[in-house]
Amino acid sequence: MSNSVLIIGLLVLMALAYQVGLFKSRRYSTHPKQGRMHSRPQYHALLLAFWCVVPALFVVVLWGIIEPSILEEIAYAELAGHAKILSEIDQIRYRQFAYALVNGQSLHGTPPEGYTSAAAHISKLQHWATIIKVVLMMSLVAIGGFAVMRRMSAQFKARVYVEKIARIGLMVCSGIAILTTVGIVFSMLSETLKFFTFVSPTDFFFGTRWNPAFNSSDAGHGEYGLLPLLWGTFMVSIIAMLVAVPLGLLIAVYLTEYAPDWFRTTSKSVIEVLAGIPTIVYGVFAITFIGPWLHELGMLLGLQVRAASALTAGLVMGIMIIPFVSSLSDDVISQVPRALRDASSGLGATSRETICRVVLPAAMPGIVAAFLLAISRAIGETMIVVLAAGNSPKFHTNPLDAISTVTVSIVNQLTGDTDFAGPQSLVAFALGLTLLVITLCLNIVALFVVRKYREVYE
Structure with a gap:
């Protein structure tokens, strides 16, 4: 089962959870013994939809990042285990075969020894990984939905929790934007410092000739x-x-x-x-x-x-x-x-x-x-x-x-x-x-x- 299918299913589940939360909270708002509601029904519905879906969605995204790397290492270890000595070219070639095996891509070249058994093993691991992932997702959906439904009442401060979640989400988005900018700056700065080991900063910033015809055998060539x-x-x-x-x-x-x-x-x-x-x-x-x-x-x-x-x-x-x-x-x-x-x-x-x-x-x-x-x-x-x-x-x-x-x-x-x-x-x-x-x-x-x-x- 692909991640896109799981994400679509979670989005459909989010819509259903929202409607369930809306229906149940409206019943509390009309119940004479519950008293005046602290939060509107929409906040209860939003909170239920969030805790039913977002943790499971986080698992899908994190699993999609980690699983291919782990399976590629397992596939590479199985393929390389059949060879006694691997040259640098063979290591690159085996890495490519392991990547193609895990990601379902077509092969280029003759498969190495043990490729069939490695493919069967990886297919079995992917099957069990999918089952575990789906079970974990459904468990998080059930736990999140049960926790919110159990606390739902007229006095439940759903609006406070929703606003806190929204505030944390905005802070995370701002942090990602800032960290992305900082990462870009530091990556460029590190490469720039490497460049200044070849060329003087004075020659670079105040030089009047641009001719980067660098010859690796003679470091004196090239004007920057x-x-x-x-x-x-x-x-x-x-x-x-x-x-x-x-x-x-x-x-x-x-x-x-x-x-x-x-x-x-x-x-x-x-x-x-x-x-x-x-x-x-x-x-x-x-x-x-x-x-x-x-x-x-x-x-x-x-x-x-x-x-x-x-x-x-x-x-x-x-x-x-x-x-x-x-x-x-x-x-x-x-x-x-x-x-x-x-x-x-x-x-x-x-x-x-x-x-x-x-x-x-x-x-x-x-x-x-x-x-x-x-x-x-x-x-x-x-x-x-x-x-x-x-x-x-x-x-x-x-x-x-x-x-x-x-x-x-x-x-x-x-x-x-x-x-x-x-x-x-x-x-x-x-x-x-x-x-x-x-x-x-x-x-x-x-x-x-x-x-x-x-x-x-x-």
């Missing part, structure tokens, strides 16, 4: 200067913000202050569709349409414009960020109290003067925060710059020429058959950690701006 990549990243981001900020802000102002309700609802939905388009689609659009169009336009004007350039990537990235800027700015502007607009109009100000001198200054902290978050989004963009920036890690101020960014270099260093024992691949972690620090700083600045300059209107 970060500054050209940072310059390319900021150049593309600046072009993107020059496109997204004015257009996004003007769209937000128009939709909030001038557009009728029907047009605002329709237009905002259409604009936000742009945010749901995959970035790879934007990258293909940039390299197949925007890039050639800019090249032909440059030829008409007597300029040398490359199809893959900082301008191409920046323009398309700006188009992608427009919904982000306009949506956040729209939300901020709409939160400005109507009383301020009415007071400005009452003093004789026009609509333009009210927007420029009252509404936008009042919403400026939130708008600035939206711009900074949009910059973070632009700096971390990958697929558009991979396809449209041109991958030329050089210092220049010409946006019509190709350029490279941090994200492009990360993709290049991790593409293909990579060996994480040398700086050519480890540098990707140093670049990723640098990018993480930059975006973190921008987010901190955005939060500081909002908290310092927020005005409270009563």
Whole structure:
């Protein structure tokens, strides 16, 4: 019996337990001898459904994680027991056969000696493991349901227990998010420290040449200067913000202050569709349409414009960020109290003067925060710059020429058959950690701006 079938069965059981708890608690609420109920029937039903299903669901998930590893070790031990001496290649091969045996995958190659008996043994173990798992689940369901049903009464404080469970669940989710972030940071930091055993941090952070052509026989080859990549990243981001900020802000102002309700609802939905388009689609659009169009336009004007350039990537990235800027700015502007607009109009100000001198200054902290978050989004963009920036890690101020960014270099260093024992691949972690620090700083600045300059209107 697969775990998916068990999970579906538990969900059906949860619905049934909820209905049973609802029915029984409502009987207590109408019983004259029970008195006034402490909690509503819904809380009793939720508590019964939780204790009937969640412990059993936890067993299913934990069992699904542990069981394959244990069975793979048993299968490997049985397969390897028929061989006297195992080379490193044979160990890998036996591991693959053990994994295929446990997970029911097709075999590649001739099965080793003893495979048939090992398969029969593993099949028997899986059968008994399934029986034990189902029995354990049903026992937990029965114990949990009996414990809640036994305590259920009009005076039972079901609401208190449900709220406590919800609070613990929220704390666990928050902890998982925090621990995930910490794990990502520490994993990148450890690999970055390995990279700095090959390359000096000074050469990395202040170097002006990027040429990671590392030769394992000569550790002196390869240049890993970060500054050209940072310059390319900021150049593309600046072009993107020059496109997204004015257009996004003007769209937000128009939709909030001038557009009728029907047009605002329709237009905002259409604009936000742009945010749901995959970035790879934007990258293909940039390299197949925007890039050639800019090249032909440059030829008409007597300029040398490359199809893959900082301008191409920046323009398309700006188009992608427009919904982000306009949506956040729209939300901020709409939160400005109507009383301020009415007071400005009452003093004789026009609509333009009210927007420029009252509404936008009042919403400026939130708008600035939206711009900074949009910059973070632009700096971390990958697929558009991979396809449209041109991958030329050089210092220049010409946006019509190709350029490279941090994200492009990360993709290049991790593409293909990579060996994480040398700086050519480890540098990707140093670049990723640098990018993480930059975006973190921008987010901190955005939060500081909002908290310092927020005005409270009563």
